[in-house]
Amino acid sequence: MIDHLDHLVLTTTDLAACEDFYTRVLGMRLEVFGAGRKALRYGNQKINLHERGHEFEPKAHLPAPGALDLCFIAREPLDLVIAHLQREGWPILEGPVARTGATGPIRSVYVRDPDLNLIEIAEYPT
Structure with a gap:
């Protein structure tokens, strides 16, 4: 029934710090849409941003x-x-380590974003 994830919503306490991490550190593109809403775009997906206390319904x-x-x-x-x-001075919590992704083995590192979400960045072996 489900084919793929289109977007997800990340709730942040600090929009500027969140935007900086995901654009500068992870290389995503900031996009403004609708009535001033913001999203982080990467590949064919995006992360919509909600500021805590000012979420969209x-x-x-x-x-x-x-x-x-x-x-x-x-x-x-x-x-x-x-x-x-x-180079960006962003601390790696763990890794590289071997893990299992959606389609098989991956090699990963873990960091935290400014809201302390756990972010795993991985590669599938070639």
Whole structure:
């Protein structure tokens, strides 16, 4: 019945810090749509942004910053991602480590975004 994820919503306490992390550190594109709403676009997906206390309706029952664990597949080798994170001064919590992704084994590193969501960045072996 379901084919793929189109978008998800991330609730943040600090829009500027959130935008900076996802654009500067992860390389996503900031997009403004609708009545001033914001999203982070990457590939064929996007992350809509809600600021805590100013969420758009309808919304999750308990929208909360820091409640997400997200895994992104990098479009470049993980070693280049690690080097980029180091240049940006963004701490790696763990990794690289072997994990299992949606379609098989992956190699991952873990960081936290400004709201303390757990962000996994991974590559599938070539």
